[in-house]
Amino acid sequence: MHRWGMVIDLDKCSGCQACVVACHAENNIGIIGPEESAKGRTISWIELIPYIEGEYPHIKARLLPRPCMHCDHPPCTKVCPVNATYKNEEGLVAQINYRCIGCRYCTTACPYTVKYFNWYAPQWPKEMKGSLNRDVSIRTKGVVEKCTFCSHRLLKAREKVKAEGRDLLPEDYIPACVQACPGGAMYFGDLNDPFSTVSTLSRERRAFRLMEDLGTEPKVYYLSEGM
Amino acid sequence: MDEKHLNVEVVDSTLREDAALFEPIRRTGKSFYITLLILGVVILWAVWAYLHQYRDGLGVTGLARPIFWGVYITNFVFFIGISHAGTLISAILRLAKAEWRRSITRSAEVITVLVLFFGVGNILIDLGQPDRMLNIIKFSQFQSPLLWDVSSITIYLAASSIYLYLPLIPDIALLRDYGEKWRWFYRILSLGWKGTERQHHLLEKGIAFMAILVIPVAVSVHTVVSFVFAMTIQPMWHSAIFGPYFVAGAIFSGIAALIVAMNVIRKVYHLEDYLRPVHFNNLGILLLVMTLLWFYFTFTEYLTTYYGGEPIHMAIFWSKFTGRFAPYFWGMFLFCFIIPLPILSFKRTRTPMGTLIASISVVIGMWLERFVIVVPTLTNPRIPGEMVLYFPTWIEWSIFAGCVAFFILLYMIFTKIFPIVSIWEVREGREKSMAEVQERIRTYLPGIGVE
Numbered sequence: 213m214h215r216w217g218m219v220i221d222l223d224k225c226s227g228c229q230a231c232v233v234a235c236h237a238e239n240n241i242g243i244i245g246p247e248e249s250a251k252g253r254t255i256s257w258i259e260l261i262p263y264i265e266g267e268y269p270h271i272k273a274r275l276l277p278r279p280c281m282h283c284d285h286p287p288c289t290k291v292c293p294v295n296a297t298y299k300n301e302e303g304l305v306a307q308i309n310y311r312c313i314g315c316r317y318c319t320t321a322c323p324y325t326v327k328y329f330n331w332y333a334p335q336w337p338k339e340m341k342g343s344l345n346r347d348v349s350i351r352t353k354g355v356v357e358k359c360t361f362c363s364h365r366l367l368k369a370r371e372k373v374k375a376e377g378r379d380l381l382p383e384d385y386i387p388a389c390v391q392a393c394p395g396g397a398m399y400f401g402d403l404n405d406p407f408s409t410v411s412t413l414s415r416e417r418r419a420f421r422l423m424e425d426l427g428t429e430p431k432v433y434y435l436s437e438g439m
Numbered sequence: 440m441d442e443k444h445l446n447v448e449v450v451d452s453t454l455r456e457d458a459a460l461f462e463p464i465r466r467t468g469k470s471f472y473i474t475l476l477i478l479g480v481v482i483l484w485a486v487w488a489y490l491h492q493y494r495d496g497l498g499v500t501g502l503a504r505p506i507f508w509g510v511y512i513t514n515f516v517f518f519i520g521i522s523h524a525g526t527l528i529s530a531i532l533r534l535a536k537a538e539w540r541r542s543i544t545r546s547a548e549v550i551t552v553l554v555l556f557f558g559v560g561n562i563l564i565d566l567g568q569p570d571r572m573l574n575i576i577k578f579s580q581f582q583s584p585l586l587w588d589v590s591s592i593t594i595y596l597a598a599s600s601i602y603l604y605l606p607l608i609p610d611i612a613l614l615r616d617y618g619e620k621w622r623w624f625y626r627i628l629s630l631g632w633k634g635t636e637r638q639h640h641l642l643e644k645g646i647a648f649m650a651i652l653v654i655p656v657a658v659s660v661h662t663v664v665s666f667v668f669a670m671t672i673q674p675m676w677h678s679a680i681f682g683p684y685f686v687a688g689a690i691f692s693g694i695a696a697l698i699v700a701m702n703v704i705r706k707v708y709h710l711e712d713y714l715r716p717v718h719f720n721n722l723g724i725l726l727l728v729m730t731l732l733w734f735y736f737t738f739t740e741y742l743t744t745y746y747g748g749e750p751i752h753m754a755i756f757w758s759k760f761t762g763r764f765a766p767y768f769w770g771m772f773l774f775c776f777i778i779p780l781p782i783l784s785f786k787r788t789r790t791p792m793g794t795l796i797a798s799i800s801v802v803i804g805m806w807l808e809r810f811v812i813v814v815p816t817l818t819n820p821r822i823p824g825e826m827v828l829y830f831p832t833w834i835e836w837s838i839f840a841g842c843v844a845f846f847i848l849l850y851m852i853f854t855k856i857f858p859i860v861s862i863w864e865v866r867e868g869r870e871k872s873m874a875e876v877q878e879r880i881r882t883y884l885p886g887i888g889v890e
Contacts, residue, residue, distance in 0.1 A: 314567020331498035354567025
């Protein structure tokens with residue numbers, strides 16, 4: 213059984229936000245305009261957050277790309293009253309958008325604040341409507357959404373592999389953000405495979421995860437020298 | 440109907456004695472309809488506001504990421520808290536055989552049943568997809584504290600409705616026999632009550648059973664409401680004290696709401712003889728105890744946080760004490776403690792008017808308390824982000840006003856259909872309990888020939 217995980221090398225990350233843009237295009241994320249954005253209603257499945265450690269003058273600040281952590285012990289799935297968010301057998305924390313009642317309990321329970329709510333129905337400029345991704349369903353107003361590790365790509369890859377009669381290879385399933393990273397700072401793969409890139413990197417000296425003390429067991433690892 | 444007609448109808452002489460209690464049902468004045476009209480306008484305004492929200496989405500509120508919960512969730516906790524006035528207080532007083540309860544239990548129990556709808560209602564108003572609310576039943580996931588709420592509140596609503604209804608039966612029978620309107624309606628609801636010895640025995644048994652049952656249910660309700668917050672790992676929510684803290688706060692705000700309601704009924708329906716200063720004095724003492732208990736819990740909660748001094752908690756702590764939420768926090772402290780404490784401490788000020796002022800203050804303070812629990816934690820998430828401020832919009836305030844207005848409206852209508860003071864219980868008190876109490880006191884005392 214696969215256990216999908218991600219590694220982000222902060223020493224290589226330049227903070228260019230290509231991952232953010234790629235994610236927006238791939239996952240049909242609505243464009244809400246500057247006014248709503250100023251209110252804090254931007255949806256951004258992966259987001260660069262300022263990660264500050266220490267205090268002046270010994271301060272260390274980083275920009276840290278933050279997708280969903282796809283925790284092994286997700287605090288969000290426990291609180292969902294209707295099972296609209298759950299962890300599947302491959303470790304992906306999934307959302308069922310058409311089942312979500314919009315109570316926003318999962319959004320408040322997530323310590324990483326990776327979940328977003330559709331305050332209004334999602335909108336796009338006319339010109340962009342033609343380029344929406346057909347593999348990803350469009351959310352309605354009033355539901356929660358978040359990073360899925362582009363699980364639609366996994367579905368597609370599975371079908372392709374089946375048609376070709378072979379096993380799933382690491383390069384068959386890669387999320388849009390990882391694919392788009394120009395610095396090659398992001399890795400994706402099976403953490404259960406001891407020889408996969410992510411698995412090896414996750415055991416590296418530089419590896420750490422966000423808020424490990426909470427016991428959520430995130431499957432997103434960060435690499436950083438001296439952090 | 441004129442006075443003469445009534446006199447012909449009245450067979451029972453005691454009916455005349457408690458005429459004041461039939462009066463609200465018999466006669467409806469102009470001021471009632473004017474109030475009804477005003478409340479109706481407020482409710483319609485709120486409905487219009489909600490339709491806005493329903494059409495456009497929750498974007499019309501002031502909510503944003505990461506402050507996903509605001510006024511609606513505050514209202515939910517607040518209204519469910521108010522509901523603890525009735526059934527719980529009434530049950531405890533009944534079980535404790537507190538004789539002064541007789542004229543106040545009904546008005547308390549009605550609050551519970553009616554206000555619960557607004558507690559639940561606010562959760563539904565808060566949903567992004569209210570059309571899908573039945574998914575809660577279809578896809579129930581019992582690991583979620585919200586499901587515990589649903590179960591607990593459903594049982595509570597059922598139990599307190601029965602608990603309101605049972606002591607109503609003899610009064611309904613009175614209205615069936617001596618009333619002037621809707622006799623068919625009272626005939627159905629009175630379930631063939633004739634007031635026989637056996638019926639009385641069964642009724643008392645039923646009431647006693649429900650009184651005992653309803654206490655653990657009521658405690659569970661506000662405990663699981665607190666669990667919605669306490670079960671997450673968010674700073675200043677993840678607290679073991681939240682269960683009892685919320686229950687105490689609920690009873691606190693509940694008693695206050697009851698005192699306000701009693702004051703209004705007393706003035707409007709001229710029930711000074713039934714709701715006497717002694718009732719307000721006694722409830723005032725109860726409210727004083729809850730004031731102190733509230734302070735104790737609040738003090739413990741914040742001292743523990745402060746002493747531990749974890750940065751993630753302290754960010755929220757200081758935002759309440761000196762930061763952005765200081766006006767709310769100190770407002771809460773003023774209304775929940777500083778204003779009511781001196782008023783309730785002295786017998787001289789524990790008058791109907793004094794307790795009314797203290798109670799209004801407590802009700803406002805407890806709403807602020809719920810707000811101060813919900814919003815500051817969400818404003819300071821563990822992952823730093825853009826600072827987002829939450830200001831409720833007119834839609835949220837309108838819906839809140841609509842809920843309050845709707846509650847008052849339903850309460851008013853109730854007083855027009857059923858006696859708001861339990862007639863048979865007051866009578867029973869007059870006829871039987873003098874002797875009973877004397878007998879009971881005899882059993883307490885040594886040397887008075889009772890084995």
